[in-house]
């Protein structure tokens with residue numbers, strides 16, 4: 001039997017497809033409800049996933065629905081993207097703010113009063129998460145992105161130092177974007193502090209998504225993994241830490257949250273003075289950017 005009754009996903013694009021395929025193979029929910037911009041998209045994805053369900057004998061039953069039908073789900077994943085052309089060379093994720101904000105605001109209105117967990121993937125994720133939380137009034141809204149940055153950080157540092165990724169403990173927090181903060185001073189390898197080549201790490205975090213998109217169109221599997229890992233913690237199936245966009249110190253940005261039986265508590269590492277300044281700068285940047293999109 002699946003551990004969760006129902007999970008909903010909004011958005012049948014690259015990320016939505018990867019997330020839902022991962023959910024079918026994971027066997028996490030009994031039912032997988034799919035909504036997208038059109039009913040045809042949701043129905044097509046449900047049919048494709050039904051084929052997958054049959055071939056791998058998954059217990060997960062996919063079906064198309066409208067966003068309003070998601071209220072009974074334990075969790076809803078938001079992976080929508082409005083149609084727009086991003087021409088930015090830097091601060092690329094911010095390029096989606098104006099186009100995605102009305103879509104997220106409308107979703108928030110429909111999800112008003114929803115009591116489950118909402119995971120937002122839509123970029124710029126720190127702004128869109130806060131916007132969805134404030135328009136819906138939902139208490140459990142988290143943005144996925146800093147945990148993906150953290151996974152990429154651990155991979156990159158392990159490769160540079162010639163150690164297994166599991167030996168690396170460290171976080172990337174702040175913005176899921178150009179103001180990401182690499183918590184280098186608190187990073188350990190095999191339990192010991194290390195000299196982190198921060199500029200090389202920053203370069204990798206900046207260029208990796210673009211390389212993936214240039215090769216295969218969109219980043220999707222990494223974000224899907226980050227969503228699945230977060231779902232398990234938020235739904236109380238695993239305990240542990242995820243770096244997520246959440247309210248912190250009056251702002252809203254990526255922080256490590258320690259989940260115990262589904263309940264999150266922020267657990268920031270010690271930051272050196274330079275990292276504290278970067279974290280404050282990320283907070284200030286996101287607060288200012290949020291003011292620009294909060295009203296229609």
Ligand SMILES: NC(=O)c1ccc[n+]([C@@H]2O[C@H](COP(=O)([O-])OP(=O)(O)OC[C@H]3O[C@@H](n4cnc5c(N)ncnc54)[C@H](O)[C@@H]3O)[C@@H](O)[C@H]2O)c1
Nearest residue numbers: 011012013014015036037080081121122123144145218223
């Ligand atoms: N946070 C992260 O770590 C991370 C990683 C990768 C991508 N993303 C973001 O995730 C979002 C989705 O990316 P993608 O590559 O899947 O985009 P995509 O264009 O492939 O798919 C977007 C989907 O959203 C649907 N949609 C549009 N408007 C909608 C509406 N009003 N209601 C319901 N569905 C609607 C579209 O029909 C489409 O199916 C983007 O904002 C992207 O930047 C975030």
